[in-house]
Amino acid sequence: MTSETGIGASVKRKEDARFITGAGHYTDDINQPGQLYAVFVRSMYPRAEIRSIDVSSALAMEGVMAAYTGADLAADGIGDLPCGWMVKSKDGSDMIQPPHPPVAVSVVNYVGEPYAMVVAETLQAARDGAEAVTADFNEIPAVVDLASAHGADQIHEAVPGNQCYDWELGDREATDAAFASADHVTSLDIVNNRLIPNAMEPRAAVGMYEAATGNYTLYTTSQNPHLARLVLAAFVNVAAESKLRVIAPDVGGGFGSKIFVYAEETAVIWAAGKLARAIKWRADRSESFLADAHGRDHRTRAELALNADGTFVGLRVKTVANMGAYLSLFASSVPTYLYGTLLAGQYRTPAIYVEVQSVFTNTAPVDAYRGAGRPEATYVVERLVETAARELGKDPADIRRLNFIQPEDFPYETPVALTYDTGDYDASLKKAIELIGYDDFAERKASSEANGKKRGIGFSCYIEACGLAPSQVAISLGAGVGLFESAEVRVDVTGSVSVMTGCHSHGQGHETTFAQIVSDKLGIPFENVDVVHGDTGRSDYGLGTYGSRSLVVGGSAIVKATDKVIAKSRKIAAHMLESTEENVDFEEGTFSVTDSNQSITFPEVAFSAYVPGNYPLDELEPGLSEKAFYDPENFTYPAGAHICEVEVDPETGKVEIVNFVAVDDFGEIINPMIVAGQVHGGLAQGIGQALLEHGIYDESGQLVTGSYMDYTMPRADDMPNFVVDTTVTPCTHNPLGAKGCGEAGAIGSTAAVMNALTDALGVVDVPMPATPETVWRAMEGE
Amino acid sequence: MYRFNYHKPDDMAAAQQMMADAEDGVYLSGGMTLIPTLKARLASPTDVIDLSGLALSGIELADDSLTIGALTLHSEVAAGNEILSLSNLALAIGDAQVRNRGTIGGSIANSDPGADYPAAVVALGATINTTAGAIDADDYFQGLFETALKPGAIVTSVTFPLPGRAAYEKFPNPASRYAVVGVMVAETNGDVRVGVTGAGPCAYRQRNFEQALADNFSVAALDGLEVDYTEFNSDIHASAEYRGHLVGVMARRAVAQII
Known part of the structure; x- marks a missing residue:
């Protein structure tokens, strides 16, 4: 009851x-007696050799207490920022992890990379001091374009061809054989656009040190304070774990970007010890754009092999994933174990093979962002399925039903290393179809056309692996921590x-x-x-x-x-x-x-x-x-059906989402209102990726979308009134029967929007984000 | 921000004297552009002269014109007046916070290429009243952030003749909500004018549209008319070519509103 x-x-x-x-209490609300302020000096160059840094003018300024360079941290034994997940290449070799000093020492590799820190009595003095730091750089042409980064001019001495790893999963031979005998092959070249997380609260840190006890306290905007403590103690050598207390008070959104241990909190807590004073740093919004880990950024060639009746017989995927300039804390796992393993989707595709090359570029590090790998996988699978249905003249719902893993198939072992415990995919699809009124779509389309608008409908039946994670599974796959x-x-x-x-x-x-x-x-x-x-x-x-x-x-x-x-x-x-x-x-x-x-x-x-x-x-x-x-026995497998209807203004290319239904199976639900809120937020981010958001670097490596003047954050008036509902198959292996709901909206929605848009336009693909000009050009046949 | 001297004069003469005395002074009106610029340390004036103490606010109706004080807020214009198209335009500026701080004088003095008001100034054939005399709309906007406003002069008000009919259509930048293209079409005393903002370095008149509409005030009159976009702005949101296309679309929609 x-x-x-x-x-x-x-x-x-x-x-x-x-x-x-x-009345919330965020890191920037924390103030300590005698508190100092830190400002970081950041590279304006995408790539340059640091010949020298001169902090003497900064130190001479009123109120400036200290100015540190990467060499100062290194000399004090402060280690590199590590990546916590070891991915192995096809040939069994370890991924290559280039050195990542928290504050650059000899080179800078992306615009916004810190190379010095100024600490002063006031924020104003710290800013003035930071501007007084001078450096002599030897600028080197940057590697920016993901498509050509592999084999381009080498960024890191240790990383030939800029390739971090060349990973694979699945049975290549069986997949090739399936393609050889298939009646039809659907192919797509897909770009999953780079996103910038934009949590409402910028990152911040307050570092404190008590000389009498040797105890450090770090207030920081973290999604995982214990993990931050572990990394800072075990890898970065700031202090013994028992001497470091990490507090993440109220935190205003993370979306993944606050999982990672960054340069700034590392330098702040270290400097607090050096000066035995509390030190505060809070990112400006501009710094957030430049130096928070970005998300997504894949280029993929995807092929689906089918029988004439629409049965999937094979899936082959080749992806190049952007790591940015350095490996962030969990970057390596995102395009591999959180991506390749999800490519079975909700379907009984018997043979799947995926290869992923992760490469470095002179851009901000890329890591987990809401969904992390699973939105990319869903986008590949669901764009392919919808395209295949169109090519074969099948109804997009029917082709999915034909291939769904059926309730009696569970537990279902996929060809890509996961065992789904439970689900009823058609139940969600059926409910979503009813809620959107699929049977009457033709009437709505005709009505739109009478008003001079193009209307389209698109499906996305996603699955995700959540509830990270069974520790022994994760550790056997390269995780450096239990989960x-x-x-x-x-x-x-x-x-x-x-x-x-x-x-x-x-x-x-x-x-x-x-x-x-x-x-x-x-x-x-x-x-x-x-x-x-x-x-x-x-x-x-x-x-x-x-x-x-x-x-x-x-x-x-x-x-x-x-x-x-x-x-x-x-x-x-x-x-x-x-x-x-x-x-x-x-x-x-x-x-x-x-x-x-x-x-x-x-x-x-x-x-x-x-x-x-x-x-x-x-x-x-x-x-x-x-x-x-x-410690969970297995991952959980939330799944659902999202259906989107769009209307396109053919004169301007502007896309309006006129109907959106999400029916999700999160297992048992504790608080339906919170779940609906999580779905709404996720949908806004998934729709944002499809239509609005894009982290763009120009050819030289400068970030073009470095403010809200150019980075299109979704707003309330960009969103429709969502219809959200649920179906329930309880998770079989945890005491709550719950599966998790935080990422589903961002995972499922993007493909639904783009399937609807391509349906409206009658084209195979439109690059994301589908901005008005992009859509206008697609209509012009460009 | 960098340090600067802050002044808040209570009369026009004092304001201008402060500007004359400043090494590198700047007037502050609503601050919707200046304050973010200062905060980002992209400007370093020695003196900021805050005009908010001057009595330059209010909307005044005459027989055949509407005069809007330079410090009148966008939200005050949006609240309604004798020129409906101008109210609608003001309501489409930024967001509620911007409309409650930003002023018409500040917008026009700044002449951002994506600002909305300049389209109305041009299309309605307004007069910009300044402490150094009145300037005709056609002479006022001169280039990217460049106007005919004399150094040290202050915009005091803008006088808009009451149009017979007028409408504004805007295609907003999805990120900033500035105008990618904004077009006002107005007919005042039989004279048709088409003001375009967002597309080029500053607001201008689309003369071939005006001629076509003068002959035949209809949507169809604009069909097939060329827009020379060679000097238009181009950015990640809209190429010059797309802006050129949008000028036609927005103009047709504006005409459609008022026929």
Whole structure:
């Protein structure tokens, strides 16, 4: 039964009151006595050799306390920023990881790369100081174009041909054989455009050092403070893990870009130790554009082999992925294990082979961005499927149904290394078709045409692998960290509860969702449960929030810890009720003896645990606080059907989304309102990729889209009224039956929009983003 | 920002004196361009002279014209007046925050190539009143961020003759919402004028459109007319050629509104 605040209830988010009244506590709101300000001096060159850097003028300026170069950090033993996922090439060799000093030492490789840091008493003085730093550069022609980067002028001494790795997955021979005997082959050349994440809150850091204890504290905009601590301690050598506390307070959006450990927080915490003063840095929006890790940026040749009846027999994909100038923390995994493994989609394609070459260019590093690899995979598969349907004269829904993995096929082992546990893909498609009124589309199209508009419809039936991740699977594939999650459920004397999680909420609403789970299970008021996250000093360990993992992995850890609390409470209750554990029932916060009227409430049990007068001290420790670590058995596989209808203005090329339906299967849902919000946000980002957003470097390597004057962030008036709904096949291997919902919108929607647009125009492909001029030119046949 | 001296004069003479005295002064009106420029350290004036203390705000109706004070906010023009097309134009500027700070005088003095007001100034044949005399619309816009405004002079108001009919159509930049192309078509006392903003370095009149419409005020009159786009702006959002195409589309849509 669903209570008003329990599992399944659309509880309003606890955290929103402080966010929408300006009472949130973000990193830039943190101020310390005697705080200094850091400003980074950034390369204006896409690629240059640093001959010399002169900080003497900066140091002479009023208020400037210090000016550091990369050489200063290196001399102090500060290590390179690492990549945490080892990908191996086809020939078994390790990927090549070029040196990535946090502050450039001898070369700069992208516009915006920091090569010096100035620390001053005021922000103004730090800025003035940064402008006074002079450097002598020898500019070198940059490698910018992804298509020609492989084999172009070598950027890193250690990386021949600029190739990081040449990876493959699947059975090449079987796939080639399938193509050789197929009746039809559909081919597409696809570009997945570069995106710039644009979290509402720019990155920031406040570093502190206490000389008396040698303790460091770093406030930073991180999606995973424990991981930041691990990297800063183990790889960068800032301080011992036990001496470094990392706190990610309220964080205003991440979308992946705040997973990674960057130059700035590294330099800030190091310099705080050098100067024994608190130091604050906060990115300007311009710095965010230049120096946050970007997303996507693939070029792909994709082929689908079919029988004449539309049955898929083989899929062959060759992708070149842009890593940017250096390997960011998880960059290597995104176009491989988060991409190639998803190419089966929702279909029984028997033979799949994918090769991915990741290459370096003189652009900002590219890493995970909402969906991370899975939007790219979905785009490849769903554009191919829709195109194949058109080429064979099949209905796009029918061709999908013909090839769907059927409910009785689960667990289903794909040819690309995943085992899907459950799903009902046609259920989602059927519901989406009903909601959009597919049967009446022809009438709407005719009506649009009567108004001088072109109308099209497009489908996208996506799948994602979420709930990152089963640790041993991930580690066997190259991950440098486990991907379990921890939780602690700490019951207070009075029965209120604090829940410590290693996940991090930066917009996801964990304070609400996790409280719903615990209050529901313990039968205590929702208001009595506080969720604590984002502080290595308060929760034991954690791997953070990304990959739609928080509810699935973190939530499962919380369930496990809560179950331990209930188990211990039952023992205490049995003692207090003079019964036995077996005879004590627990329901809605009350322990009662079976078939009797004797009962005791959860808060009474909690009180007894801390004031153990009537308590079995010979058998049980006092106190009521339990910890759990949860390592998932498998990934989860959210899936769904998105259908989009667009209208195109043939005179201007402007595209309007006139209908959008998303039906998703996220398994069991804790808070439908939060889920709908997550879907809405994801859809805006997926639609943004299709129609609006594009990170563009010019030929010389300068970032053209370095502000909101040129980078088209989606706005509310660019979006239609979404129709979102769900179907449910519960996940089979976690206690909540949940699959995760954070990325689905961004994964499924892009292909639906572009399938609708190409349908409207009657063309095979339009490059993304489909800006008005791009569409106008497509209509002109260019 | 860099350091600068801030002044807030309360009369026109003082403002101009402060400008004369400044080594490198700049007037601040709504600040919708100047403030972001200063914040990004892209400008380093020695003195910023804030005009907001001057009595230059308000909309005044005469028999055959509307005079809008230079400090009148976009939102105030958008709120409605005798020239509906001008209200509609103001309502299409930026967003609510910009409309509540930005001023007509600031927009016209700055002459951003993507600003909306210049199309109306040109199409309605407005007069720009300044502390150094009145300037005819046709003489005012001279190039990219260049106007006939004399050094140190201040725009005090803009006088728009009341048109018989007029309409503005804008194709906004999807990122900035400035005009990629904005076209105002107006007929005032039998005189047809077509003002174009966004397309070129500054607002201008599309004379071949004007002639065609003077002969036959209809959408069809514009069919097939050439737009010379060789000097047009070109960027990642719109090539010069596409802008040239849009001038025709926006002009036809503006005409369609008022026939």
